[in-house]
Amino acid sequence: IYLKKNLSVLLSLCTLACWGVILLSARLYWMGNKPPNFSNSDNPAADSPHFLTRTLTFLYLPAANAWLLLCPDKLSFDWSMDAVPLVRSLADWRNLHTVAFYCGFILLALFGLRGSAFTAKETNGRAHVTNGKSVTNGNGYHAFDTNQNTDLGLPKPTLNGSAVPHHCYSQTSLPPTESLVVFSLGILALPFIPATNLFFYVGFVIAERVLYIPSIGYCILVATGARTLYVRLRTRACKAVMVCLCIGLVLLNGLKTVQRNKDWSNEENLYKSGIHVNPAKAWGNLGNVLKNQGKMAEAEKAYRNALHYRGNMADMLYNLGLLLQENERFSEALHYYRLAIGSRPTLASAYLNTGIILMNKGNLEEAKRTFLTCADIPDEKLKDPHAHKSSVTSCLYNLGKLLHEHGQQEEALTVYKEAVQKMPKQFAPHSLFNMMGEAYMRLNRLEEAGYWYRESLKAKPDHIPAHLTYGKLLSITGETTEAEKYYQRAIQLDPSKGNCYMHYGQFLLEQSRPKEAAEMAERAAELDIDEFDVVFNAAHMLRQANLNEAAERQYERAAALRPDYPAALMNLGAILHLNGKLPEAEANYLRALQLKPDDAITQSNLRKLWNIMERQGLRTKQKGDP
Known part of the structure; x- marks a missing residue:
């Protein structure tokens, strides 16, 4: 009898389950048939070595999600790290929440599954139950249902078997309460199952986005309960109170929605709203926003607040180091980069910036070791392998550049070739190709140098250094007309860059055009008045052009820049x-x-x-x- 009366409900639940399996299978296929990669802080319970801790925490999480549906007073954009502390023992009071949640869920499921069968049996006896209201043949109380949902529009049986039409407006019948309960529990539970860590560990603790579909089931369940309770109430006053409570519930949730929309209006508000739930992550993300706004002091404070709550966050240590480096506080930046590496030895970007600071400070051997260590980091089991490969490629590029500047051209080319092999598709290779061309040019292998200069320009047609270096190569090979075109093109790309005028002036001087060369030199010095190399080279060119008075002015500027x-x-x-x-x-x-x-x-x-x-x-x- 139950199967016949609830066949449509069961079919709906089976359809929902099948679609869920199909979507989950598609997701696993797109992920390469592998579980998701995530850091330990994203789902701390999954990383716990204790079976009891994992079990109790995973059993508690559905109860915590259910509480968010019941009472969404505390919401956050992120629930990772320590936002939900692990349930480590049976003595934890949160286990009572777990027990209450599963008991309530089981009781509702039993009510839905067994209640329908019980109702079906009663319809063959003396009582006829209609949406929670009993209509009997005895002297029972019969109240007119103002909600017009208490009858199914059927003729009312009498003692002598004749039918007397029941006075009611024609209406469409609603599904039985029990069927609605089963259906709503299905919508609540089935879409949530992949997020329970039952089949594989997921990369989050609580994610409010996974409650979108279950919230539909929750709304149906609340509406069904409210309707059933309303029908069973016998006085107008009680029914009025019930209606007021439902209106109040809608208004409260509406107000919460308005407030939450304000939190989501911009990133700064969103991250501030999450400080009371996940302070480490919220402060860290807020620091990124403030830094992008140019509020460096506030950003630094936010990063330090994040590290106060969780001092081993490699990303936050790196971000603070980056901020300090951009503010030329290199020693402090180096300290935080090293802490980041200590916290996560596979953080390639921290090695990259550490090596750059060491190189600029003159610690060349330590810089080389840092770049080589970075290049040897495997790219397996990383949260963002593409970013890792980009940082490794940049490390090799800087190592090759360091070797190139110290005359080790063959070693530099070996490193550059390794960088070409390891670079990911999204890496912009124009600077790498240009430096390979320069190394070949130093070795007087001009044909190979030209190939890599052209590859650099192919990768980025507006790359100014490649225009200048390729122009120099063409000048050496005697293709002066083509060389001049590349110098002029470089100036067109950025007329405010004095270095372009400087290279063009040097070319003109070599072509015995001293007057034009002098004009380019003075133009270069005017544009880059604070750049020592530009001013100093401009003075040399003016002197070679026998413009001694102009050369004197530029030498005086150079001496003032570096006394x-x-x-x-x-x-x-x-x-x-x-x-x-x-x-x-x-x-x-x-x-x-x-x-x-x-x-x-x-x-x-x-x-x-x-x-x-x-x-x-x-x-x-x-x-x-x-």
Whole structure:
């Protein structure tokens, strides 16, 4: 009898279950038929070595999710880490929640499954139950149902067997209460089963998104209970109270929805709303948002707050190190990068930035070891293997660049080739290809150099360094017309970049076009007035073009930018010497010798200068002079 009366409900549940299996199978197929990869902090219970802890926690989590449906007073964008502490023993009071949840679920299921059969049997006896209301042949109380859901629109039986029409408006009958209970429990439970860690561990503790479909079943269950209770109430006052309670429930949930929508209006509000649930993750994400807004001090404070709650978060240690590095606090940044590596030895990006800081500080051997260690990290069982491969490729690129700058071209090419083999598809290879071209060019293997320069331009047609280096190669091979086009194209790509004018000026000087070269040099120095290399090279070019007055101005700028650089002082002395400003030239030669006493060129220039000054009767600062 039960199967006949509830066949449609059972078919609906079977259809729901089948679709769930199909979708879950498709998801597993797209994941490569492997369970998801996630860090230990995403699902701490899955990482627990104790069977009792795992079992009690996994049994408790459905009860915690059910409580979010019943009373969504505490919500969060993330429930990982310690947001839900592990249930480690039977003495934990949360086990009472677990017992109450499963007992309530089982009782509801029994009511739905056995109640329908019991109701079907009663319809063959004296009582006819209609949506929770009993209509008898005795002297029982019969109340008119103002909700118009108490009758099925059937004729009312009488004692003599005749039928008297029941006075009721025609209406469509609702499913039996028991069937609705079974259906709502099915919608509650079946979509949630994959998130229970029953078949495989999932990468979250609680995820509010997995409650979207179960919430439909919960709403049906609440509505069914409210309808049943309303029908059974006998007085208008009780029914009015019931209606008010239902309205109040809708209003409260509506207000919570409005409040939650404000939390989700932007990232800053969202992460602030999660601080009371998951402070470590919320503060960390808030730090990222504040950093993107340019609020560096507030971002640093947020990162430190996150580390106060959970000090071994490798990502947060790395983010703090990155912020400090961007603010040129390199020693502090290095400290946090090393802590990040200690917390997660496979964090390739931390090795990369550690190596860059060491390289810039002159610790070249330690930088090499750091880059090599990074290159040897396996890319298996990582949360983000693509980002890892990109960082490893960048480490190899920087290691090759370090070797290239120290004249080890063959070793640099070996490292660059390894980087090409390991780089992921999303890695932008233009800089790597350009550096390979430069290494081949240093080895005078011009054909191979040209190939890699063209590959660099193919990867990124607006890559300015490749235009400049390829232009230089074409100039060496005698293709001066083509070379000039690449120099001019580089300037067109970024007219504000003084380095482009500098390279073009050098090319023009080599082509015996000194006037044009001088114009490019001065333009370069004007654009990059604070760049020592640009200003210094511009001064050299102006001097080679015999524009000594202009060269003097640029040498003075260079010496002001790096007052402790002997070559800048010596060259300034030399141009002053040529321009006839002998006392000033002497002063700069002497300052250069104080910094580099054994420099033969400066000593020779100074002796020549003193000879000229003596012939002109000028006072010098030689030892023994009065």
